[in-house]
Amino acid sequence: MKTFTPPPIRPGIQPRSSMGYRIDHGVRSSVPFLFVFFATLVLSAPLNLPGQVELMPAIIMATIFLWSVFAPVLMPSLAVFVLGIWADILSFGPAGVMLLMMLIVHGVALSGRYTLARVNFFILWLVFGVVMVGVTALQWVLCCALALHIVEFLPFVFETVLAFGSFPVLYAGFVWTYRFVVNNADGA
Amino acid sequence: MPVSIQFRQALGKLVLPALILVACGVILLGKADRGLIEKLRMNTADLLAPAYGLVAWPQEKLRWVSGNLQDIRNLEAENIRLRTENASLRHWYDVAAALADENATLKANLHWIPDNAPTFVSGRVVRDTSGLYARAVLLALNPDTAVRKGGIALDGAGLVGRVTEVGRRSARVLLITDSSSRLPVTLESSHAAAIMAGDNSALPRIIFYPQDNVPIEGERVVTNGEIESLPAGLPVGHVHYLRPGQPVVVPAADLDHVDMLRVFDYEDSVVPPDAPGRVPLPAGGGAMPLPAHPDQGLHG
Numbered sequence: 207m208k209t210f211t212p213p214p215i216r217p218g219i220q221p222r223s224s225m226g227y228r229i230d231h232g233v234r235s236s237v238p239f240l241f242v243f244f245a246t247l248v249l250s251a252p253l254n255l256p257g258q259v260e261l262m263p264a265i266i267m268a269t270i271f272l273w274s275v276f277a278p279v280l281m282p283s284l285a286v287f288v289l290g291i292w293a294d295i296l297s298f299g300p301a302g303v304m305l306l307m308m309l310i311v312h313g314v315a316l317s318g319r320y321t322l323a324r325v326n327f328f329i330l331w332l333v334f335g336v337v338m339v340g341v342t343a344l345q346w347v348l349c350c351a352l353a354l355h356i357v358e359f360l361p362f363v364f365e366t367v368l369a370f371g372s373f374p375v376l377y378a379g380f381v382w383t384y385r386f387v388v389n390n391a392d393g394a
Numbered sequence: 395m396p397v398s399i400q401f402r403q404a405l406g407k408l409v410l411p412a413l414i415l416v417a418c419g420v421i422l423l424g425k426a427d428r429g430l431i432e433k434l435r436m437n438t439a440d441l442l443a444p445a446y447g448l449v450a451w452p453q454e455k456l457r458w459v460s461g462n463l464q465d466i467r468n469l470e471a472e473n474i475r476l477r478t479e480n481a482s483l484r485h486w487y488d489v490a491a492a493l494a495d496e497n498a499t500l501k502a503n504l505h506w507i508p509d510n511a512p513t514f515v516s517g518r519v520v521r522d523t524s525g526l527y528a529r530a531v532l533l534a535l536n537p538d539t540a541v542r543k544g545g546i547a548l549d550g551a552g553l554v555g556r557v558t559e560v561g562r563r564s565a566r567v568l569l570i571t572d573s574s575s576r577l578p579v580t581l582e583s584s585h586a587a588a589i590m591a592g593d594n595s596a597l598p599r600i601i602f603y604p605q606d607n608v609p610i611e612g613e614r615v616v617t618n619g620e621i622e623s624l625p626a627g628l629p630v631g632h633v634h635y636l637r638p639g640q641p642v643v644v645p646a647a648d649l650d651h652v653d654m655l656r657v658f659d660y661e662d663s664v665v666p667p668d669a670p671g672r673v674p675l676p677a678g679g680g681a682m683p684l685p686a687h688p689d690q691g692l693h694g
Binding site: 247252284286290297299300309312348352353 | 409420424
């Protein structure tokens, strides 16, 4: 006697789960991780750009913030951790400080994402600025504590301002990547 | 293993706090075991050193070309300047030759012990690892060269810094402008000893100079042989007053664009003898080993 098998719930709509599709999907969803990874690598090279040292944390923080707010699936905590270790190895500051900053930015973005994903761009920008000020202040305090003397404050201010200023550019890049690379809106 | 959705959600919420705790652990680990982190970083830098070299090469070529073009433009002015400078240098050459002769005679009369000729290796700077809190450069080295921690790095004009970490293919040089750099120096005209302290700006400060013998604007600053591995008399720069009461050193070395460095090994230059009168001697031992042949003493 034949057993009765129920029909599929949504008949007909099935993703092509071929090898090519899976590779394509995997590469698309690892774009945020790879971007931060290579941005860190390139900015640690001797390019002699003005403000290169301060640009690295700025780009990393803004990218992690945006992806954690809008697509935390593509920027999970573990990925942030790995990227933090990577950034720490490539910079010669006190170990672990960069890692902690990145995790805090990620955590703040993650916990406020239901609000932050809906607000106006300018408010998002402002929130990012406030987060950056807090995180950089923490970095300064930790650097002072670990070096056992007061380190100069101005570079940290510069770092914050640079992060704040580069946020719109990174936001535009993020929107484009999210729409056309990760979600493939113009494709099939 | 099937787990309930609630359990999985709870687990998911725990990941971030756990990772933040691990990050704090990394900070403590970095403070407790410096060597481990440094080793990891130097190994990574070793791996990336060829790639960094590849990036630095076109920049250097470009700078060379643009420098050449500028030279061509200023050819005539440069020629005139060089002619006058050559005339004055010829005069100084005569003076120096006479002084060298006199010096040789005096040294011969005084049984002067010559200094050891220091060994050195040259390397290309592949990366500026200066951060918010450090001024340092990374030097690419041949794996066979014996560069040691504490080596002295000089460029063509003066002191650049000291080697702080050594990897297999690279070494890290802490510049004299770094905020943790403290070097004993001598001010050449006023003969005062002082400490040159970096503060992450381009001009390291002069501190602990005698109050009755203040540094003179423009006088030369040289190293003084107070610490081992750093001999006396290496050129450092000259004194400049940013404002009254705040003397700084203008480094002779071009610290903004260091591309080639020589690392000298002065490790066994001058070792102070033991003081047997003050230190208890070990039983049957020679705390102060005397040379077997007196004439092979210091430099043999």
